[in-house]
Amino acid sequence: MGRILSSITDGKGFDIIMVGVTMAFLFALAGVPLVYNVVMSFQQVDMFNLNTFSRPFVGFDNYVAVVNQPEFWLIIRNTAIFVFGSITGQFALGFALALFFMIKFPFAATIRGLFLVSWVMPGLVVGALWGWILAGDFGVLNAILKAVGLTERTLFWKSDPNLAIWAVTMANIWLGLAFNMMLLSVGLAGIPRDLYEAAELDGANSWQRFTTITLPMMRATIGAVLALGLIYTLQQFDLFPAITEGGPANSSNVAQYWAWQWSFVLFDFAKGATVSVMMLVFVLVASIIYVWSTRHEVRG
Amino acid sequence: MKLSTISLMAGAAMSTLIIASGGLAQDNVTVTVWSIDGANQVGPSDTFSAEFDEMDNGINVEYRILQFDEIVNETLRAYSTGNAPDIVSLDNPDFALFSSRGAFLDITDMVAASDIINADAYFEGPLNSVSWDGRLFGVGKYTDTIGVFYNKDAFEEAGIDAPPQTWAEFEDYARRLAKPGEGFYGATLSARGNEEGTFQFLPVIQMSGGSYENVNTEGAREWLSMVKGMIDDGVMSQDVLSLGQWDSTGTFNSGNAAMAISGPWEIDRMVEDAQFEWGVTLLPTFAEGDARSSALGGFNLGIMSTTQHPEAAFEVLEYMVAQDDRLFPEFGYLPTRGDVELPPSGIAQKDAALEVFLEQLQYAQPRGPHPEWQRISRAIYDALQSALTGQMTPDEALSRAQSTIDTIVN
Numbered sequence: 001m002g003r004i005l006s007s008i009t010d011g012k013g014f015d016i017i018m019v020g021v022t023m024a025f026l027f028a029l030a031g032v033p034l035v036y037n038v039v040m041s042f043q044q045v046d047m048f049n050l051n052t053f054s055r056p057f058v059g060f061d062n063y064v065a066v067v068n069q070p071e072f073w074l075i076i077r078n079t080a081i082f083v084f085g086s087i088t089g090q091f092a093l094g095f096a097l098a099l100f101f102m103i104k105f106p107f108a109a110t111i112r113g114l115f116l117v118s119w120v121m122p123g124l125v126v127g128a129l130w131g132w133i134l135a136g137d138f139g140v141l142n143a144i145l146k147a148v149g150l151t152e153r154t155l156f157w158k159s160d161p162n163l164a165i166w167a168v169t170m171a172n173i174w175l176g177l178a179f180n181m182m183l184l185s186v187g188l189a190g191i192p193r194d195l196y197e198a199a200e201l202d203g204a205n206s207w208q209r210f211t212t213i214t215l216p217m218m219r220a221t222i223g224a225v226l227a228l229g230l231i232y233t234l235q236q237f238d239l240f241p242a243i244t245e246g247g248p249a250n251s252s253n254v255a256q257y258w259a260w261q262w263s264f265v266l267f268d269f270a271k272g273a274t275v276s277v278m279m280l281v282f283v284l285v286a287s288i289i290y291v292w293s294t295r296h297e298v299r300g
Numbered sequence: 301m302k303l304s305t306i307s308l309m310a311g312a313a314m315s316t317l318i319i320a321s322g323g324l325a326q327d328n329v330t331v332t333v334w335s336i337d338g339a340n341q342v343g344p345s346d347t348f349s350a351e352f353d354e355m356d357n358g359i360n361v362e363y364r365i366l367q368f369d370e371i372v373n374e375t376l377r378a379y380s381t382g383n384a385p386d387i388v389s390l391d392n393p394d395f396a397l398f399s400s401r402g403a404f405l406d407i408t409d410m411v412a413a414s415d416i417i418n419a420d421a422y423f424e425g426p427l428n429s430v431s432w433d434g435r436l437f438g439v440g441k442y443t444d445t446i447g448v449f450y451n452k453d454a455f456e457e458a459g460i461d462a463p464p465q466t467w468a469e470f471e472d473y474a475r476r477l478a479k480p481g482e483g484f485y486g487a488t489l490s491a492r493g494n495e496e497g498t499f500q501f502l503p504v505i506q507m508s509g510g511s512y513e514n515v516n517t518e519g520a521r522e523w524l525s526m527v528k529g530m531i532d533d534g535v536m537s538q539d540v541l542s543l544g545q546w547d548s549t550g551t552f553n554s555g556n557a558a559m560a561i562s563g564p565w566e567i568d569r570m571v572e573d574a575q576f577e578w579g580v581t582l583l584p585t586f587a588e589g590d591a592r593s594s595a596l597g598g599f600n601l602g603i604m605s606t607t608q609h610p611e612a613a614f615e616v617l618e619y620m621v622a623q624d625d626r627l628f629p630e631f632g633y634l635p636t637r638g639d640v641e642l643p644p645s646g647i648a649q650k651d652a653a654l655e656v657f658l659e660q661l662q663y664a665q666p667r668g669p670h671p672e673w674q675r676i677s678r679a680i681y682d683a684l685q686s687a688l689t690g691q692m693t694p695d696e697a698l699s700r701a702q703s704t705i706d707t708i709v710n
Contacts, residue, residue, distance in 0.1 A: 048401050051380040070700060071682075136539040137483060137556070156538035161689045247493035248541040249685035264373050266675050267397070 034280070040273035047267050062274040071250040071258075078165045079234075079254040082172070086236075087229040089173035094180025094225075101181075102188050112185065119178040127242020130171035134158055134243065161251035164244045168252055171239050176232060180225055187221030188214070227290030231283055255279050329612045330360045334375065335389035335599070338365045344441065344631055345389050345601075348620045359612045372397070375604075379403055384604040386613040389441055392429040393495070393677065395600050396669035399430070399437035404602040405610060407617075408436040416618040418639075425596040425666045426636035432669065438602030439617065440636025442627050444563045445594045445664040446500060447656055448584065449549065449570070452577035454484075454558040463559075463581035470559070470584045471526050477558035480534040487536055488552055489561040490545040491527070491688055497681035498667065499595045500545070500561055505680075506665055507585055507593035512676055513709050515683070516698035519586050524687040524694035531688060541685060563597060564657045567650050568632045578649065580656040582663075596664035598636065628654070634661065672708050679704040 007013035041062055043055040066072065101112045118126070133140045134157035145151045157167040191214065199209050215222075237256050240246055246253030246261065253261075255275055263272030337343025349363035364385070366374055372394050378384045379398075390398070398404050411417045419427065419436060426440030448470070450463045458477050464470040474486025490496045501520075502512060508519020530536040537557075540548060545562045552560035553573040560566075561583070570578060583594050601620060603613045627633040628642045634657065635642075642658075644651045670676060683701035686692040692700070 047376045047380060047397075048403075050376075051382075137537055137551070154538075156541075159538045159541035159689075161691055244542065245493055247685055248689045249493065249682055249691055251689065251691070266678060267376070268675075 037273045037280075038277055040270055041277045043270055045268075045270040045273070047269075050269060058270075062270050063278075066271055066274050066278075071253065074250055075253050075255060075258050078250075078252060079256075081165050082169050082236075082254050083230060083233045085166070085169040086172045086176065086233045087226060089169070090176040090180045090229055091222075091225060093173065094177050095184050097177070097181045098184035098188055101185060112181070115178040115181060117178075118175055119182075121175075123175070123236070123238025124242055126171065126175050127239045130167075130174075130239070131158070131243050134167050134171075158244050159248055161248055164248065164252035165254075168239050168243050171243060172233065172236055175236075175239070176229065179232070180229065183225045183228075184218070184221060187218045190221075191217045223292075224290055227286045230286040231290075234279055234283055234286075328358055328360050329609045330362055331387065331607075331609060331613050331616050332362045332364065332385040333387045333389075333616065334364050334366055334371065334385040336366055336368050336371055337389070338363075339367055342631070344620070344623065344627055344633065347630075348623050349616075352616055352619050357615075359609075359615060361616060379604065379606065382606065384606045386607040386609060387601060387603055387616060389599045389601050391495070392426065392440075392596065392598055392600050393667040393669070393673045395429050395438065395602065396432060396671050396673060398604075399432040399602070399669075400671035402605055404437040405605045405607065405613075406435050406437060407603060407614065410610075410614050411436055411439075414614075414618060417621050418637075421637040421639045423636055423638060423661065425661075425664050426598065426600070429596070429666045429669050430600050430602065438600045439621055441599045441601045441620070442631075442633035443596065443598035443636045443661065443664070444565055444634060445596060445657060445660045446503070446561055446563045447580050447582055447594070447660050449552060449560045449562060449566065449578055449580050451552070451555070451558045451574075452579055454576070458558075463579065464584050465581075466588055467523060467526060467584045467586055471530060474530060474535050474559060475533070478535040483556060485535065485537050485551070485557040486530065487559040487561075488543075488548045488557040489527075489536075489540055490543055490548045491540045491681075491684050492542060492544050493681050493685050494544075495677055495681075496544050497684050498677040499597060501680060501684045502667060503583060503593045503595050503665070507583075507591055509591075512667065512670070512680070513705060514702070515680060515705065516695070516702045520698060521694040522586075524684070524697070528688050528690065528694075541688060563595075564632065564634060564653065567653050571647055571650055580653040582656060582660050592663040594660050594664045596661075596666045598634075634658070670709070675708050676705055679708075 004013065008017065042057060042059060044058050044061075045055055049055045097112075097115070101108050136142065136154055136156040136159060139157065141157065142151075142154055145155065155163060157163050195213050195217075196209055199213060204212065234256060237260065240252070240254065240257040244252040246257050256279065259272045259275035259279070261272075262275060263269045333345060333349045335343070335345035338346035346363055346365065349361045352359070353361040353363075368391075371388070371390065375384065375388050375390070375398070384403075395404075411419050417439060422440055423443065426443050430436060430438040430440060448463060454477055455461070455463070455473075458473075460473055460476065464473050470487065476486070478484060478486035490500055504523045505511070505515050505517055505520045508517040508523075510517040510520060527536065531538050531540070537543075537551070543551075546566075549560045549562040549566045549570075551557050552562075553566075553570055555574075555576060582592065585592055601617060603610060603617060607613050624635045624637065624640050627635050627640075629645065634654075642654065645654075667673060667677065679701040683692075683697040686700075687694045687697040691697075
């Protein structure tokens with residue numbers, strides 16, 4: 001008895017309890033809902049059998065039905081544009097800003113801190129702001145574009161099927177920019193100064209220093225930023241209801257918003273679950289990449 | 301001195317006891333009411349709930365405000381977890397989703413025995429939307445419909461003396477009224493990708509001989525081409541595809557559009573905001589003398605079947621119905637029954653508009669009722685948007701909607 005007690009307060013028992021609590025927490029709050037979601041995607045679910053577990057099993061019917069929706073490929077295309085557009089934009093601009101703020105100039109740290117404002121704002125607020133910026137007839141963006149002479153005609157960012165998905169992507173780039181910049185700044189700060197000094201002595205120019213020192217040293221950070229970017233972008237939901245509602249005619253609809261529409265506009269909870277299971281597979285791949293790219297950090 | 305303190309304390313104790321026992325003896329029941337009234341502006345359900353709550357009749361009313369977008373979801377969630385409110389107020393096309401599955405209490409017999417609620421007095425459209433299989437599951441709270449608001453000053457300036465009576469006139473006038481260079485549009489409406497889009501487009505389908513079960517009519521195709529042409533030529537803003545009715549009519553109020561398709565809920569704001577003379581006319585038809593149609597909007601009240609206090613909830617319902625004569629003067633809403641007098645407000649434009657909307661209501665047709673209305677509606681507004689953005693021809697868009705609807709209604 002005393003052995004067990006002492007093991008709990010100081011020893012293997014303590015470790016097991018610590019791990020056990022975490023595992024129980026993960027299992028209850030992530031594992032069970034995840035499995036439940038997968039099970040639901042093989043059932044026929046509506047609001048009136050939502051609270052029972054005995055629902056008719058339909059096999060892969062939901063998956064077949066979802067893929068056969070006329071808007072399916074349009075939504076895949078939009079999701080791809082949104083995800084890759086957002087990640088590319090956030091990463092490129094975030095990296096550029098991070099490099100810029102590595103230069104020592106007065107108030108560099110303060111200004112960099114101010115960039116975080118976009119990250120701490122709730123998505124719905126950001127969405128509402130961008131909704132006004134992107135409005136067709138009275139929008140700020142159109143006023144600016146017209147004033148500098150870039151366009152003569154009014155661009156209907158929210159209502160033109162060719163522009164709508166780009167409009168939301170633009171807002172999302174702004175939203176995620178600061179997060180990318182911060183993570184990349186941390187990575188940059190971790191690179192030892194003497195490496196650059198030695199390279200400079202050897203006559204490497206700044207482009208060579210960037211490609212042979214900065215990029216290789218940042219490999220783990222970049223992998224993590226891109227993987228997290230993918231996950232956050234696939235989670236990004238608030239901007240859609242606030243800016244375009246997926247319209248016009250699904251031209252800015254993406255998988256995550258579509259899943260919500262299935263469940264909470266059309267009340268077909270099984271199809272909503274089906275779409276989210278499909279997305280889960282993608283996120284799983286991203287998570288594996290993320291874990292793989294950060295494996296050195298864990299051991300180091 | 302000491303004695304008086306003791307007697308004072310005793311008195312206080314006594315009175316506490318009396319209050320406590322009084323509360324016990326009465327054994328108040330609490331009826332919860334959910335509605336969107338009070339979210340944007342003061343409305344009937346929040347006002348009447350508060351009034352009923354203050355009455356000393358053994359029934360308390362607990363009122364909860366929900367947003368328009370979330371009331372169906374919240375009610376669904378609450379119902380499936382056994383926490384449903386006693387009374388809920390839903391948009392009329394959402395009502396059948398619940399009544400068809402027994403989530404609303406069948407009040408046919410209670411209404412038959414009631415001195416206050418008389419089912420025969422209700423207009424046909426609102427009555428249909430609370431009925432299922434010949435039984436009554438609720439009462440209409442208020443109703444509305446759509447017509448065409450027009451800017452009389454702009455009409456005069458363009459030399460047009462009467463509002464449009466046909467869609468051809470609607471297009472012709474809009475083109476003459478629009479000043480694309482100055483950001484002044486000929487007309488505005490809402491073709492938004494949600495229930496509002498269906499609300500405004502379905503009447504067009506109906507007046508051209510179709511219905512929600514049969515959407516690909518010649519008139520509907522013609523109308524879609526007409527509106528698309530107006531958007532392409534800058535006579536109508538492309539943002540009609542993303543603006544709701546309230547925002548779309550906002551552009552009319554601020555003098556940026558000569559006509560707006562919307563409903564009576566706009567009147568009070570328009571009286572305040574519009575710096576010009578305005579009027580309302582009936583929704584145009586395809587040819588003069590053709591069958592008319594319009595949308596039937598408005599909310600219903602129903603008692604959830606899971607209620608613990610059906611009698612008390614019905615009393616609350618009766619109280620709300622008994623206040624129907626206050627709907628128009630106090631809130632600008634139209635009652636759902638024909639036996640309520642609407643006193644003139646004294647504001648000439650408001651009273652004239654009311655007359656037009658009351659006439660329009662005779663042609664208003666409900667959406668559904670169908671338990672899967674949301675899916676039908678989505679097929680309709682998707683077709684509307686696909687055609688107006690040019691992603692599909694009107695015929696392709698409507699045939700696709702038709703094949704989706706066929707799988708739902710058959």
